[in-house]
Amino acid sequence: MGAPPGPWASGRFDVEGHRGAKGLVVENTLASFAAAFDAGATGVELDVRLTADGQVVVWHDAVLLPEKCLATGPDVVGARLEELTLEQLRTVDVGSQTLAGYPDQRPSPGARISTLDEVLAHGRERAPDVWWTIELKVDPLHEGESAGRRQLLEGVLAGVHEAGVERQCFVHSFDWTVLELSAQLAPDVARSALVEPSRTWVPGSPFTGSVQVDGSHDDVCAGAAAVGAQVISPQHALVDAAFVERAHGLGLAVLPWTVNDPERMSELLAAGVDGLVSDYPDRAVALSSPVGS
Template sequence: MLALAYLILAFLEVFLVLASPAQETFASTNKPYDVQAHRGGRGNTVENTVQSFAWGLVDGATTLELDNGITSDGEVVVWHDNQILAEKCIDTRPAFPDDPTYPYVGKLIANLTLAQIKTLDCGSKRRTDFPQQLLYPGARIPTLQEVFDFVECVDPSHRILWNIESKINPEHPNRTASVGDFVQKQHAIFSASPYHRSITYQSFDWRTLIAMKELDPLIPTSALIDEETAFTPDNSTSPWLGGLHLDSFPGPSLGQKMAQAARAINADILSPCGTCFIPSFVTSEVEPDLTTQAMVREAHILGLRVKPFTMNGLARIDELFQFGVDGIITDYPGIVRRWAKQQGFMVAPRHPKQRVFSCLEKHLQVIRG
């Protein structure tokens, strides 16, 4: 009976999609289409720096997407990786004479103080996979508060939206701060900011989403998922999904089960990898997409929005748009904003370069002391 019910529902969903194209659905809203600048727009600028967020504002991103780590002295910093990678940062000097931890490149964020991290130059190395990145030699890893302060200078009316990720790894709990530390420390900064109600909280580690909802039921949460966090080779429960196993959900497809799992933790958004495939040890199909139209339909039925990451190719973005996705996380926000405008969507305003870079210079003067 359950299978028959799903078959009937699928036919109804196809009819509704054909009767109401995605273009009409989104064009009827009064909000800008959600073009998210991934790490500020790492295709254009060295990532997760104040300079990258400056260009995200100039490019007219709707949302600034960024990552948080926590230092050994409890400071919330904006950085993607659990450790300082040599391909992104350069040591300049020890934080104090004869520091036994120096050099800092290669060390974990959780094992470094803010003072040690602030000595790193993370603006002088261009990623080989992003050959158009602008370099900003001497750029430092910022704190979350510093990024908020800079953006508020540019955006005093607080129009910009935020998508902020906790970079925690349940498979290696000793490499990062704990779930409680992330949620408590991030939320303390969120709640003190005028952007408090403009923040979405996202994570691959769904434990943090559950804990954040318990602390602040009003904050929107986004469940990140990809092929590495959804599945395990032995079909055991993935440590990333907050104790859930996808096979415990009744949907006929894996995409539908992912949507149901995200709803089960009260997430508001499902954020799947838009270019990933389901591993061969899970399915015999040849390179089946992780993000499917069935997933998007199921998510919408359950009241979830869908915002895939990290989408840079317009051909795949066109396909996901036909599925009805509610936003795009991209390394090239300027290009995707132009695409969204071509589709007839409202788009967020571009912030004037003069104001952005005036605020950037003021910020850098404060940081330099």
């Protein structure tokens, strides 16, 4: 069976910067993505959500959190992102505050939430060969998010088409219904199934799309293949050599998240994963690069 689409198809190990390079620069800012490119990442992972006026923006959290967001106009910190327009979001400084859990994280003073189009344009200029792992933040249990699923996906697909990265990106989600819908709307765009322990592959899970966990599929790898994913992206604690062998046998690449400890990175490399997502892409690049390169 040939290699599934992705940076690994050419034989290279895929190092993906998480939310840009969260461990190096405040997450999901243009400066954070630049830090990932400068570190030698072959891919970047980012999160997208839909604003009240239908814009696709790059941000992880459903709510504007005070530890990440500073109001510079009317105070919208604490509001749900989907209830705010892009113009309202642009008043929020998301780059000046660093997180205590990331002592090496640098600020990007004055940074604003970017649109997907802006991030892709920046990346195409700075690192035209990089792959884009675009996580659509959809909670199937939240009425507003699930109702906007198709609109968000259509916005993402339009953005990657406009940027010319349709063959250089993954539609990536914990909500596997997104993947099934993407397979219908854009079958040539690769899809990645996110897996969270004790949440994804459990009986009655709302996250597995048309697949029933206690039904005809043996395990999470079979379920991901059944919804049309080419990549399975589990929390890294779920991954060992047997998991990789099972996934590869079903034609799935394995891209664990979020791996920051160099010892664990080495274990996953030895297990045969195709890549990994890290807040510190510089660490992963150093470990995965051939000696003397």
